[in-house]
Amino acid sequence: ELGTPDGRGRFNHFQNGSIYWTPQTGAHPVSGDILAEWSAQGWEGGPLGYPTADEIATPGKPGKVQGFEIGAMYSSANGTHAVLGMIMGKYGELGWENGWLGFPKSNEVPIKDNGRFTEFEGGNIYWSPGTGAWSVENGPLFDGWKSVGYEGGRLGFPISDKFDIPGGVQQNFQFGYITVIGDKTEVH
Template identity: 50%
Template sequence: MSRGIAVALFAVTALVVQAPSAAADVCGRQVVGDILAKYEQMGGETSLLGCPTTDELPTPDGRGRYNHFEGGSIYWTPTTGAHPVWGAVRDKWASMGWEASKLGYPVGDELTNPDGQGKRQQFEGGTVYWHPTLSNGAHPVWGQIGKLWGEWGWEGGNFGYPTSDEIPSPELKGFIQTFSTHRTVLWWSTGFDNGDTNHPVCKEECVGYKAAIGSEWVKATEVARNLVNGNVDISVFPTEEGFESADTSYDRLWNQSFSKVPYPDRWLSDDQGSSLYKQLACHARYSYDLGGGPLSGDTWDLEGWAPDVSWDYAMNPIFFLDHGCNWYER
């Protein structure tokens, strides 16, 4: 080894030895490095965190470090940085298993939402949302349910704040999650013929949403979208009055069907929307019962991939005998 290289290596070694990570004794506890820097940036002992209640410790997975404080914790990894976690968000994260949970480590500090009241914090595996009156506690949102929710405006959009965690649904072989506008977002798992006769489109992975309508003619509406081919179908659940009288105004029936769920116009063309309207009208027109149940079915299923057809083809009783309001099959 040349003398020049040896001198250079000695200098680097000296720098490492002479510049250890910053450390401080705070309230009798050791706080170090980036966690100390974040703590001091927040105001140290005068911040919401208060005094540390532990020394800096390694996390069980070996990826990171943390300190607990009177008012929360700071967690750090080389890739995520140091971030405080506290309050309802920390309680939820702790109940799920801390950094060993599906959420992983925090990747940002807690933020205030545009409404000025709710809070959110992003983690490696999702985001936890909380509102003092709307969210029923703090709840994580992630995956395809989170993606659909975001597409419709996050907490300020059509669904509002999450009011539950994801809930397993054996019927869907997937999950559902409830939101503060009394709407539910659904995810059907991939690769299963899940037997959901309401949505023939969902023999592959699907997302969707539903809500109780509670109107004169409609009990509930449910929307599903196939994530492989983009096909959409809609199930409208009529009331007894709907079976009997919805044929008197198709516009009124349509408006009631989408009064409490967003119409999925971003997933549909104008021609597809026209076809859906005619399918709904056809179901309402042929909803009378000849003794074996309504001719047009107990649930009015509307297929977004069905071609638009003429009103005569949609409503003529001769053609109805052929298509039964399901002309996508013809």
């Protein structure tokens, strides 16, 4: 058993995984794909911090998830990816992996204005300090936003999720909005 570099906890490596402990989180095993990705991201010194739960199978879909101090690590057919902070909060609002977003397909990616996004099977979640976390669903809304340069273009970051309007849906952005009515997508 060894002390962790930050002095907060203890760990022990075994043939098929590791166990990490802190007084705040308790002892939790980390193994397999989740251990490999957590290691690649810097162990407890990386963006996730210490494990706070044991790995469990995801309900309703083949995969697994493990909770950490700052987010969760998901392992599925899309690979093993972390979902962090406010993006994780929005992911939870939308039903986790059983919602329309499905499993994550990327770790967080830094973008302009200290923003971040995570790619999922059904769309992406974008976050910036000035706008918060909002989802953009794959399909006409995403394609319309892409056509004007995503967050770096004239619309900026999303400031809402999509919502119903008469005959279609709308999504608001910092500097405009997109509507999809029938098969017609308009950027305003």
